[in-house]
Amino acid sequence: MHRYIIKRLIYFIPVLIGVSLIVFTIMYLTPGCPATIRLGDQATTEQIERMRELMGLNRPFLVQFGSYLWGVVQGDFGRSLHTNRPVLGEMLIRFPNTMMLAAAGMAIAVVIGILVGVLSSVKQYSFADTIAMLFALVGISVPNFWFGMMAILVFAVWWSGAFGYSLFPSSGFDDGIRSLFLPALTLGTSSAAIVLRMTRSSMLEVLRQDYIRTARAKGLKERVVVFKHALKNALIPVITVVGLQFGFLLGGAVFTETVFSFPGSGRFIVEAIRSRDLMVVQGGVLFLAIAFSFINLLVDILYGVIDPRIRTQYKAQRWNIPWLRRGK
């Protein structure tokens, strides 16, 4: 298991290089010269030229990429073109908020998705199942920024119009958990729908298995059969979806944070796009990509915790990275 984790961390290196190459290339090809943005419209050609030299923008592409990557490895994600503050620091201030929002959204998605999904599978084709599937369809189809605006309309505008106070604040992050509720609900709805569908289909599959019949033949309560014997098996594909959704939530937070003026890293990146702060966009996207990869690693480890067959596989795996094997 440890060996597996270490191995996964080593795989991280090519992933990091790949992701930064993609992000860097996109930014490189984006029209607009960072030096011009840095100096503003009033700058003379000569000043811009000097700034380009200072920022190293006149070097060849690969050299620029190499030096950026070297910086990233040392924790230097570049500096904002407008404020000259380090991107990593700025992200680290805001990222915990985004993480919290994504985690809250995920918690809502997992609780609703798994509970309703299990219920739905046990009572397949019942009225409750139909309602749940309808919810799933709506949840997946409706874009979450629209859902966010509707949530603000209902809970903040109409509610305060009718009762004179607002149930949940519609923006900012001053009210603690209460201000987290609407954005988390907004963010979590579509994931809840996806988790629900996955749980339902996975449970339907598992409930047909022979070992469920064995469990029933033991005389176990149906509740135990469903939650102990079926759900643990059904969770394996659900975890994959939850992991992917978590990454999606980090990205989806960009819209939700904007709609709710939530002080997270997503909104920070959107603002950077608006002000054409290419260095922040580049560093911010790379940061989120790394966070996403880390979450994927956690998901893979979680598989092993749930499924003993995968655990044995991890154990059986030998080092197959040649330059490492030689050192051993």
Added chain:
Amino acid sequence: MGNKLLEIKGLKVHYITEDGTVPAVDGIDMEIEEGETLGLVGETGAGKTTTALGIMNLVPDPPGKIVDGEIIFNGENLRTKSREAYRQIRGNKISMIFQDPMTSLNPVYTVFDQLTEVIKLHQKVGSGEALERAKEMLAKVGIPQERGEEYPHQFSGGMKQRVLIAIALACNPALLIADEPTTALDVTIQAQVLEVMKDLKKQFKMAMILITHDLGVVSEICEKVAIMYAGKIVEFADLESLFTNPSHPYTVGLFNSIPDPEEDVTELTPIKGLIPEPTELPPGCVFNPRCPDVMDICKGEFPETVELSPTHRVACYKYHKGIGGENK
């Protein structure tokens, strides 16, 4: 011996599908005494497994339904029992072993988990004592104790079936239903598993219903035999009279299809035709399209059962007074 343990009267289990009603078990009678072994023999699709699931009240519903009949176990009609009361019997007084050991154990729990679960459930003992009992049971089926901490995927098919036998016998049931326990295993392992079952049956003094299509196995283990065809029991007899005096044309066909090892056989003698489509059973005796001795009356109604001797009865017009050749 002598006490009736289980008596089934007119049991009907139907599967209600869109293509019509399938009378998988259509009015069967049988009885089994304490400590006795009954062989339930028939082709695939004859309704053997459905009969077993009917006794366990585990017929998948929908589409299956027990529509009529009585299942009297220890003097009590199980069909009037509540779900809760049935749970107390299942895995405790009546246990079942299934056909495919490869898929009948839950892959995410250890063997001990799955074995102690049923002991704790029915014997009302603590974890420590349950574990002790589990170890004893493993020893009885010939599995080293320390392997109890392993997961099912670390066991071979024969070992898994031994584990399933241990689970089924853990609460010392009065009746064990073994649904083709050796069909999925290879021949040498089959013999070993049968040996274990025979041995434990003696030790535990329990009755057993052995579902099989192997007449060789029947002759080794069983005291009574029920021959099933298309949802009906066509012949029911003690082992000796069935083997010396097979009476129903279907039973005769079954015996004829066994090649004689003494003779140089170049061609097998099958029963002509195929088992009928379950939704389109022929009128009258279900066997009439394939029967070599078919008469006009066979196409009218299903024949009443005739007693050839107190321990031998057969459902065939050949033995009806005034119809068949030999009036018995």
